[in-house]
Amino acid sequence: MIVMTKDTMQIVREQDVVPFRNRVREYAAKIGMSLVNQTKLITAASELVRNMLKYANGGKVLIEIISKNAQTGVRLTFIDEGPGIANVQQAMQDGFSTGKSLGLGLPGTKRLVNEFDIKSTLGEGTTVTVIHWKNGR
Amino acid sequence: MDRIPILKMGPFLLVTIQVDLYDRLALTLENDLISMVSQTGAKGVLIDISAVTIVDSFMGRILGNIASMSRIMDAETVVVGMQPAVAITLVELGLTLQGVYTALDVEKGMDLLYNKIGIIDVLEEDDQEEEPDDCND
Amino acid sequence: MSTTAQHLQKHRQRIIETWMKNQLTDAALRDDLMSNDELRSQSDELLTALLRAFNSGNFDDVYSSDYDQVIEILNDISITRARQGFSPRETGQYVISLKKAVNEVLEEELKDDPGALYQETRKTDSVLDSLSMITFETFIKGREEVIFRQTDEINEISTPVIRVWDGILALPIIGTxxxxxxxxxxxxxxxxxxxxxxxxxxxxxxxxxxxxxxVAQHLIKTVSATRLMGAECIISGIRAEIAQTIVHLGIDLSNIKTKATLASALQLAFSMTNVEVRKINRNAGFKLMK
Structure with missing residues (x-):
């Protein structure tokens, strides 16, 4: 896997969400991702960044263009220092929510992207990594 | 503070969302729209999202809320002009906007509302309906 | 400079000649796909890179940077050959016939010293074996790419959307x-x-x-997306055995309008859009006369 470009964005308040989405769109458009795949990636990014604001009061996001096996894609890494998730497995189930949301967040987001990885330590924070390839496969 | 304009058109309210909604703007819209419904006694709400490129679960929830709240006040809500990429993404996310009516464009949305609220007679007198009266059995 | 490289460098011209001869006498050679001149310049380039790599004295690890150039050229050759429609055998022969040529030269050069000959051939053999393996791998990868591309094309052409009536679209799905x-x-x-x-x-x-x-889940998704856009979706062409499996699997399609045939789906679509299609009896007047 080769990282071609790298960019970091701090997310501290709700107003950062729209500029962040635009930044992700820029990168996705740069590698020639189709409109549907762009929309999926940006929606996933939006969900994750909202989670970060809601549960951890923000954090930072690493935006990278990567290349693996002749495929190009966008990798987003969401890093927060929030309370962490007690039961990651449970959080990944459809319909589960600790807040008042619909509980679509994490499992729904996972369905939108090609690769999804979540690591969380109670009291230390959560890191979510998603990858979406140019051709969406 | 930014506000999304709400237009009153006969018995309906029309909202055209032209910008990417950040959370506070969406919440303001929800408030404004609901108080407009109660003030004007509108029978229907048309929300045109043809210029919206991202609908995430938060935005989806706002649309659902507007529909449920309006219904309690005896007004139906139609969301019109959703982009294909947005529709595909919402389905993948698991959000099907239950309880919200949809239409391809404002015109079709208007027809749908007239049908739903059963004031089709008024419409036919105005001779706006496509089929002539003698066609009805 | 390693001795192996020295031996081979000295007889570079002979290796190339023998290698070319080996390739050309191979009954399977496709001169329709590639001219001899092209083949020669390609082979020459590869041999130059290979000798340079041998020169580094590294005979153990073909994945090290010493062999980068060799592997690059080889990959290029096999991918091109895969696309041009060469058989795996022809592509494999390419490196194997080089091995033969190298061995011949070494044999000639070291015929008085069997011990050294053994050592040298063992080293070159192991490198060339690894290289032929890589050639195969890349060849298959090249073929897979062709398959992927074709799959994309099939997907693209196998989903025509037909406008059957004003405001009514039909989409026949063929295959899984x-x-x-x-x-x-x-x-x-x-x-x-x-x-x-x-x-x-x-x-x-x-x-x-x-x-x-x-598959049912995919269908339901398509229907949901269509509804979000503000259009209605009818699923037609449900055969008896499909209905059976759907019920046995406990798939809920009750929210979706389903019809057995495209004709009845079209009829439903007509009634939903308030369209009426009638048969006109043009012979009615004529029959009365009779």
Whole structure:
């Protein structure tokens, strides 16, 4: 896997969400991702960044263009220092929510992207990594 | 503070969302729209999202809320002009906007509302309906 | 400079000649796909890179940077050959015939010293064996790329959206529905709905061999997406055995309008759009006369 470009964005308040989405769109458009795949990636990014604001009061996001096996894609890494998730497995189930949301967040987001990885330590924070390839496969 | 304009058109309210909604703007819209419904006694709400490129679960929830709240006040809500990429993404996310009516464009949305609220007679007198009266059995 | 490289460098011209001869005498050589001159310059380039790599004295690890150039050239050759339609045998022969040529030269050079000959051939053999392995791998990869491209093309052409009536679209699905294909079907269908302003889409699944819960899920997704756009979706072409599996698997399609045939789906679409199609009896007057 080769990282071609790298960019970091701090997310501290709700107003950062729209500029962040635009930044992700820029990168996705740069590698020639189709409109549907762009929309999926940006929606996933939006969900994750909202989670970060809601549960951890923000954090930072690493935006990278990567290349693996002749495929190009966008990798987003969401890093927060929030309370962490007690039961990651449970959080990944459809319909589960600790807040008042619909509980679509994490499992729904996972369905939108090609690769999804979540690591969380109670009291230390959560890191979510998603990858979406140019051709969406 | 930014506000999304709400237009009153006969018995309906029309909202055209032209910008990417950040959370506070969406919440303001929800408030404004609901108080407009109660003030004007509108029978229907048309929300045109043809210029919206991202609908995430938060935005989806706002649309659902507007529909449920309006219904309690005896007004139906139609969301019109959703982009294909947005529709595909919402389905993948698991959000099907239950309880919200949809239409391809404002015109079709208007027809749908007239049908739903059963004031089709008024419409036919105005001779706006496509089929002539003698066609009805 | 390693001794092996020295020996081979000295007889570079002979290796190239023998190698070319080996390749040309191979009955399977496709001179229709590649001219001799082209083959020679390609072979020459590879040999130069290989000798340079031998020169480094590294005979153990072909994945090290010493062999970067060799592997690059080889990959290029096998990918091109895979695309041109060479057989795996022909492509494999390419490196194997080089091995023969190298061995011949070494044998000639070291015929008085069997011990050294053994050592040298063992070293070159191991490198060339690894290289032929890489050639095969890349060849298969090249073929896979061809397959992927064709799959994309099939997906693209196998999902035509037909405008059957003003405001009514039909989409016959042939073959099985996986997630990649569902996405293409959805994209095409939804885009066409926007383009034509159609309010009804008929999804005909007569050509889908089997509906399991995954395929059903894809169908449900397509219907949901169509509804979000503000159009209605009818699924037609449900055969008896498909109905049976759907019920046995406990798949809930009760929210979806389904019809057995495209004709009855079209009829439903007509009644939904308030269209009436009638048969006109042109002979009525004539019969009365009789």
């Amino acid at each position: 529905l996986d997630s990649a294909r569902t996405q293409i079907v959805m994209e095409n269908l939804l885009q066409e709905i926007v383009n034509t302003g159609s309010s009804i889409a008929i999804l005909d699944i007569s050509g889908v061999p089997a509906v399991d819960s995954l």
